[in-house]
Amino acid sequence: MLKKIISILIISTGLYAQQWTDPSRGTIDYVYVGAPGMFSSAVQFAKLTPSFTLPTGQIAKGSRGIITVPDTVTAVNFAEISPRGSVSQELFLCAGQAASLFSLTLCLQMAHHDFSLSYPLAGDDLAYGLTLAWRPFNFLVSHLANKKFGITVGASSHGESLEQHAVDIFKVNVAQDDDIALYIDAVQKQLAVGGGKPKKAIMYGISRGSATVFESFAQLDSENKAGDIAAVVCEGIFDSVPNIIKHAPFLQRTKLKLLMALPFSRFKKDGPSPLAWVDKIITKDKPVAIITSKADGEVPYKNTLNLYNKLIEKGHTNIHLLVLEHSSHTEYPVGAEKEKYQNFMHAFYRKYNLPHIQAYADLIEPLD
16 A cells, blocks of 8 residues: 555656656667557547657657657658648648549539530549548547547648548558558568667557557467567457447448448458458467546447457467446546556556556556
8 A cells, every 4th residue: 555655646746657667777778669549549548648759750749648658669651641731721621632633623514525524423533522621620530539649740841741631531441461461561671670779669550550469469360470579469459340330429330331331442351351360360378458448339348258258268368358337438657547448558567577667567566
């Protein structure tokens, strides 16, 4: 009890609270590679560390979140994410694309001697038009989300910015082949960076990103290439998209059904899922942390628990589950239970001799 009181006092005064303890004494270089959720950019990791550098070179800062990754974390952007400049630049770009689409349609109509403006759009034109209609809405949503979660993004030195972003819905892959390939490539590049010391990767995912992280680990492990993976962390992971549709609320079911039905979507109904990859994992003692919430309306608790139980059934021994009670899907690291999440993660890191913040790990009982 005295130890916990001292830890609380240290954290409340800001002393040593952000000092990471490295049990390897610096003999191992740990790289943290993050994967964000669907429709989210790398900026999402500002919920998990006070400040870090984005793929665009900008500095992202979070004022409402927790510290579960250090400021050296490298977070990827999946294929559908399109960095953008200022709000005015985005509006100008959308207006220009709308004019281009209208001009193209008019030219096609004139070529067919039809001035009734009723020439049907071809498939590619329709995809382009739908993306154009979706983009300003998504751009605004990303802007408002950053404000809501206390995230600020510094200026860009070369025009491309992740302060706001747009999404190409026809490139959304939902933790399947495209996402897995991109994430594995990012992990391998981080492990290959020189430095003279052995490197180990901590794979950390959020929602769709956590499914991608899990499947990427499973693929590497099935190929005997996961020796440099130190741990796998999955926040809000689902077992499979069809199973989410069975259990999720109406709006989430509808969104996923629409995504699966789009003829231009990169999502495959018979494609990979975390649940399908469990049987292919060879290493049964890799440390895995899974965080879920009973109040999650986008990835229902039942889906995460189903994956956890499958891992236990298959003999995995170092699987740790944290179940929050009241946190919505987007508020695990910024809601009322964020300290519980943070302390759990540092206790997890400490258990497996990974870099951790001792003051946070001391606030809960050691993990079994």
